[in-house]
């Protein structure tokens with residue numbers, strides 16, 4: 202039996218007897234087959250006690266080391282959180298943005314690495330230096346143990362937990378809980394970077410009532426007289442850069458403005474949402490989202506270069522060829538007090554590829 206309080210279990214007795222007696226399981230059964238005689242079970246080697254098993258001061262030192270590693274893990278998690286919230290690339294541009302992204306990535310990686318490494322190292326150090334390390338021989342059992350054996354197993358587990366010092370070594374237990382509790386944040390927080398939550402983000406765009414149409418990329422507001430019949434202008438909502446995710450918003454709100462001869466407009470809704478023959482349609486293809494950018498002035502067809510879906514602008518951008526399943530959404534237009542083209546409201550349906558809720 203091991204000499205410390207932590208190891209005073211019946212397991213240690215089994216080990217000691219087995220180790221010193223040099224008798225294997227096979228010999229115990231005494232079947233005496235030729236095979237067993239030829240390959241005699243050598244038994245377990247004598248148990249080697251660790252310093253922390255026999256010296257309470259050494260055990261206390263190991264305990265502090267384990268707690269220090271768990272504490273280090275907590276610091277790693279804190280570094281990750283601080284880096285995630287304090288070093289944001291948003292708001293910066295160009296070289297500064299790249300610098301911030303680089304710094305943020307390095308600090309996040311460092312924090313994550315320290316948190317995971319230290320908690321793993323602490324657990325290994327704890328197991329190797331303080332938890333019972335008795336060698337045990339257990340005979341193979343039937344698949345389902347008897348109720349007595351199961352009760353014995355539960356008792357053994359409780360004894361093991363007590364041996365590991367979960368109840369007694371409060372410093373280790375508390376520091377481990379302190380390290381484990383915030384660890385889940387490391388997995389959850391980065392999900393925020395996948396983008397805004399579905400919902401309004403899928404159905405709405407940055408177009409709002411009264412928001413001016415400005416040319417992409419120069420940002421110049423436009424008046425109806427700026428666009429000749431047959432003319433095409435790529436536009437975005439004014440001040441789109443002020444949105445929280447301007448790149449996402451640009452991709453959703455990108456719009457084509459086309460001027461038709463008023464008589465060429467066949468659809469009543471299309472006419473109601475136009476200004477002097479000027480119509481505006483989402484530029485995001487309803488097939489898989491490529492930019493629909495090729496306008497054939499003579500036929501009034503809009504072509505998507507990816508898979509050749511073709512939309513008839515005079516018929517409310519209905520699909521006349523290709524794999525797209527529905528028309529391009531139209532943006533209702535108006536003119537503001539200063540004579541500039543503005544959105545009357547947002548698109549009435551989601552832009553881009555169809556998704557699961559569309560009929």
Ligand code: FES
Nearest residue numbers: 486488505508510
């Ligand atoms: S994305 Fe436009 S046709 Fe496929």
